[in-house]
Amino acid sequence: MSAAVASEPLTRSVEDYLKAIYQLSPEGRPASTSEIAHLLALSAPSVTGMVKRLSEHGLLEHIPYRGVQLTDQGRRAALRMVRRHRLIEAYLVEFLGYSWDTVHAEAERLEHAVSDTLVERMAGALGHPSVDPHGDPIPSADGSIQELACVALSDVPVGEAVAISRVHESQPERLRYIASLGLRPGVQVTVIDRQPIDDLVTIEVGNEKQVIGRELSRALLCTHEANR
Amino acid sequence: MSAAVASEPLTRSVEDYLKAIYQLSPEGRPASTSEIAHLLALSAPSVTGMVKRLSEHGLLEHIPYRGVQLTDQGRRAALRMVRRHRLIEAYLVEFLGYSWDTVHAEAERLEHAVSDTLVERMAGALGHPSVDPHGDPIPSADGSIQELACVALSDVPVGEAVAISRVHESQPERLRYIASLGLRPGVQVTVIDRQPIDDLVTIEVGNEKQVIGRELSRALLCTHEANR
DNA sequence: GACGATAATTAGTCTAACCTAAATACTGGG
DNA sequence: CCCAGTATTTAGGTTAGACTAATTATCGTC
Numbered sequence: 001m002s003a004a005v006a007s008e009p010l011t012r013s014v015e016d017y018l019k020a021i022y023q024l025s026p027e028g029r030p031a032s033t034s035e036i037a038h039l040l041a042l043s044a045p046s047v048t049g050m051v052k053r054l055s056e057h058g059l060l061e062h063i064p065y066r067g068v069q070l071t072d073q074g075r076r077a078a079l080r081m082v083r084r085h086r087l088i089e090a091y092l093v094e095f096l097g098y099s100w101d102t103v104h105a106e107a108e109r110l111e112h113a114v115s116d117t118l119v120e121r122m123a124g125a126l127g128h129p130s131v132d133p134h135g136d137p138i139p140s141a142d143g144s145i146q147e148l149a150c151v152a153l154s155d156v157p158v159g160e161a162v163a164i165s166r167v168h169e170s171q172p173e174r175l176r177y178i179a180s181l182g183l184r185p186g187v188q189v190t191v192i193d194r195q196p197i198d199d200l201v202t203i204e205v206g207n208e209k210q211v212i213g214r215e216l217s218r219a220l221l222c223t224h225e226a227n228r
Numbered sequence: 229m230s231a232a233v234a235s236e237p238l239t240r241s242v243e244d245y246l247k248a249i250y251q252l253s254p255e256g257r258p259a260s261t262s263e264i265a266h267l268l269a270l271s272a273p274s275v276t277g278m279v280k281r282l283s284e285h286g287l288l289e290h291i292p293y294r295g296v297q298l299t300d301q302g303r304r305a306a307l308r309m310v311r312r313h314r315l316i317e318a319y320l321v322e323f324l325g326y327s328w329d330t331v332h333a334e335a336e337r338l339e340h341a342v343s344d345t346l347v348e349r350m351a352g353a354l355g356h357p358s359v360d361p362h363g364d365p366i367p368s369a370d371g372s373i374q375e376l377a378c379v380a381l382s383d384v385p386v387g388e389a390v391a392i393s394r395v396h397e398s399q400p401e402r403l404r405y406i407a408s409l410g411l412r413p414g415v416q417v418t419v420i421d422r423q424p425i426d427d428l429v430t431i432e433v434g435n436e437k438q439v440i441g442r443e444l445s446r447a448l449l450c451t452h453e454a455n456r
Numbered sequence: 457g458a459c460g461a462t463a464a465t466t467a468g469t470c471t472a473a474c475c476t477a478a479a480t481a482c483t484g485g486g
Numbered sequence: 487c488c489c490a491g492t493a494t495t496t497a498g499g500t501t502a503g504a505c506t507a508a509t510t511a512t513c514g515t516c
Contacts, residue, residue: 457516458515458516459514459515459516460513460514460515461512461513461514461515462511462512462513462514463510463511463512463513464509464510464511464512465508465509465510465511466507466508466509466510467506467507467508467509468505468506468507468508469504469505469506469507470503470504470505470506471502471503471504471505472501472502472503473500473501473502474499474500474501474502475498475499475500475501476497476498476499476500477496477497477498477499478495478496478497478498479494479495479496479497480493480494480495480496481492481493481494481495482491482492482493482494483489483490483491483492483493484489484490484491484492485488485489485490486487486488486489486490
């Protein structure tokens with residue numbers, strides 16, 4: 001019954017939709033129309049329309065008024081885009097002088113234009129990295145992805161020391177700010193204190209104390225492993 | 229009187245049209261609708277329609293039934309695309325293991341997706357080359373291009389020694405064949421003989437004799453300068 | 457169990473870019 | 487100088503993907 005076996009190439013916007021849906025719910029929980037619309041900066045009716053087309057093509061399942069979930073085929077296509085995006089980011093940072101705050105926009109366009117060959121050449125030049133400059137894992141070419149268990153800094157108890165493993169942010173200005181605090185993947189931080197209002201967290205980063213807010217503390221994903 | 233000063237970004241196909249028109253006539257001679265249609269693999273009416281829109285936007289001038297010519301603005305946009313294409317080709321060959329026969333298709337897609345920043349970074353990594361892997365000159369960022377005087381091999385008199393400077397071909401299979409004959413930019417060849425039928429040319433390339441046909445001898449552009 | 461807020465969908469348009477079929481203009485030979 | 491052949495344009499239609507306005511579902515609250 002599965003439609004569209006001879007998968008014709010996906011369009012740019014189809015690729016964007018699939019990637020967005022995957023990112024809204026890597027675990028496969030249904031994503032809502034309005035979440036997708038918000039993430040892609042489109043109107044809700046546009047999303048409904050596209051979702052209908054994509055479900056006819058077997059890339060996702062749509063239960064009206066309930067949300068959408070990627071099919072295996074859809075998830076494979078989405079992971080392919082995620083792999084491309086993250087490898088391109090890693091390549092641009094490593095070889096072409098990009099910094100982590102400027103690389104997202106460039107990768108966002110290139111991910112639709114590169115061939116599989118080029119992606120794999122870039123992966124080779126990088127030595128097949130497992131994470132991108134923000135610490136996000138790079139799916140393998142066969143579509144498997146290894147999410148390592150991590151906790152948002154907002155959930156780390158006071159007194160604990162953790163390592164930042166991923167920084168979930170893509171706006172250049174915010175990323176520059178985060179970098180200015182000394183925060184990036186691999187850095188060790190200790191939670192010193194937590195305020196009872198606004199969820200402010202005081203942390204120690206390389207002998208300096210920093211106070212960070214709710215949104216940032218949720219964007220910093222950490223691991224406990226002191227081993228390295 | 230010139231329309232569209234605040235030039236909104238061009239679409240992919242507009243970029244393709246402008247580049248095609250430039251390539252059909254770098255000197256600015258009018259290009260015909262059907263030449264453009266043939267080069268872009270589109271129908272003639274499609275070209276007429278697009279040409280009308282582009283002339284309204286001030287990118288070219290169209291005299292119905294007579295052909296089109298790029299305006300300054302159009303030529304600038306076209307040269308920008310040519311620069312991108314050739315720099316991308318050079319970069320992929322230099323750093324990512326591409327050979328001159330495979331690089332065209334990749335560059336054809338990437339040229340629409342890269343930012344000006346990325347193009348200039350690639351140029352920097354290459355040391356600001358003046359020619360691409362096929363020997364074609366790379367326009368400068370400010371839109372000037374330096375075509376060096378050259379003659380098609382088909383027009384080189386018998387007995388003369390020349391250097392191949394450019395290879396005007398983009399089909400992978402043909403490029404592999406050309407490479408297999410030892411022909412590429414920079415190589416010295418001597419015209420040994422020319423047949424009175426079919427314009428076959430016998431040349432000497434690195435102590436080997438090769439016979440080449442009409443189409444190839446026209447695609448090989450040569451310079452006389454023995455100086456290097 | 458009705459009701460209002462919010463989310464989602466349907467209905468109806470619009471634009472860019474393509475197409476085919478038909479009509480029109482140019483051009484070279486008799 | 488007319489006419490046939492070719493090149494070009496006009497007419498009309500399609501598709502993908504977006505939009506706004508209007509309608510319909512769902513859900514939490516009283």
